[in-house]
Amino acid sequence: MISVEKCKVVFGRGTPLEKTALNGVGLTIDTGSFVTVIGSNGAGKSTLLSVLAGDILPSEGKVTIGGQDVTRKPTARRAGLVARVFQDPLAGSCGPLSIEENLALAYMRGKRRGLGPSLGGKRRDYFRDRIAALKLGLENRMADRMDLLSGGQRQAVSLVMATLSGSEVLLLDEHTAALDPGMAEFIMELTQSIVAERKMTTMMVTHSMRQALDFGSRTIMLHGGEIVLDVAGDSRKDMQVEDLIAMFRKIRGQTLDDDALLIG
Numbered sequence: 032m033i034s035v036e037k038c039k040v041v042f043g044r045g046t047p048l049e050k051t052a053l054n055g056v057g058l059t060i061d062t063g064s065f066v067t068v069i070g071s072n073g074a075g076k077s078t079l080l081s082v083l084a085g086d087i088l089p090s091e092g093k094v095t096i097g098g099q100d101v102t103r104k105p106t107a108r109r110a111g112l113v114a115r116v117f118q119d120p121l122a123g124s125c126g127p128l129s130i131e132e133n134l135a136l137a138y139m140r141g142k143r144r145g146l147g148p149s150l151g152g153k154r155r156d157y158f159r160d161r162i163a164a165l166k167l168g169l170e171n172r173m174a175d176r177m178d179l180l181s182g183g184q185r186q187a188v189s190l191v192m193a194t195l196s197g198s199e200v201l202l203l204d205e206h207t208a209a210l211d212p213g214m215a216e217f218i219m220e221l222t223q224s225i226v227a228e229r230k231m232t233t234m235m236v237t238h239s240m241r242q243a244l245d246f247g248s249r250t251i252m253l254h255g256g257e258i259v260l261d262v263a264g265d266s267r268k269d270m271q272v273e274d275l276i277a278m279f280r281k282i283r284g285q286t287l288d289d290d291a292l293l294i295g
């Protein structure tokens with residue numbers, strides 16, 4: 032289970048540019064559930080994922096993952112618990128290293144051993160099998176540098192990487208936004224099968240209302256660093272994109288002029 036209690040993140044505190052990115056966010060996510068996160072630009076979505084990943088430590092509040100208090104633990108100390116896939120296919124993997132080396136690094140996340148044992152024969156076969164399962168032909172390119180792959184291929188490998196260290200939490204930060212529609216669809220299918228198979232607790236940030244409703248079982252909306260909407264169950268099942276926008280307007284009492292929210 033993930034638990035976020037009264038989390039506050041303020042950037043540039045005490046300066047003219049001070050910005051409260053998260054304003055006392057509270058959230059509990061059951062183990063194995065898939066939550067989609069929407070909200071206009073600057074709402075605090077990436078900041079929330081960063082707080083869960085440990086890239087940003089909140090100034091107030093508490094974060095618990097799988098019963099462990101990780102509030103003050105930086106990324107490296109929760110690496111075995113949380114995996115993240117970014118919008119930019121170049122982020123989250125190492126371009127100059129081969130596919131195989133990237134997989135080995137991902138496998139070692141959160142473990143206290145050198146890289147050597149992770150590239151032994153058995154492990155190599157396992158990595159190759161996992162990449163072959165993508166059906167992109169990348170199993171024949173295991174020694175190729177990651178930066179030779181297309182954006183979609185790289186996101187597919189990144190998703191496999193996210194599953195290798197046994198992390199229980201998967202954070203997806205607009206991970207299909209930079210892909211063409213066909214590849215985005217493929218990556219979402221892959222995401223769903225990985226999440227279902229590995230039973231990872233998943234949070235997916237998206238600007239697509241369609242994606243937000245089509246995937247997962249719960250949708251939260253952030254605005255101004257606060258959760259302004261949290262829908263699941265029957266009230267979400269028959270919800271349409273238009274309903275979501277109407278709810279947003281009702282809650283905030285303002286018009287929604289962010290076209291990005293309507294995409295998809």
Ligand SMILES: Nc1ncnc2c1ncn2[C@@H]1O[C@H](COP(=O)(O)OP(=O)(O)OP(=O)(O)O)[C@@H](O)[C@H]1O
Nearest residue numbers: 042043050052070071072073074075076077078079
């Ligand atoms: N490192 C930082 N330094 C200063 N301000 C920041 C920093 N990171 C984020 N912010 C600000 O905090 C607010 C929340 O940013 P965040 O990236 O979480 O929004 P978001 O909902 O992910 O937006 P987008 O959809 O545009 O990616 C924004 O006003 C942003 O400019």
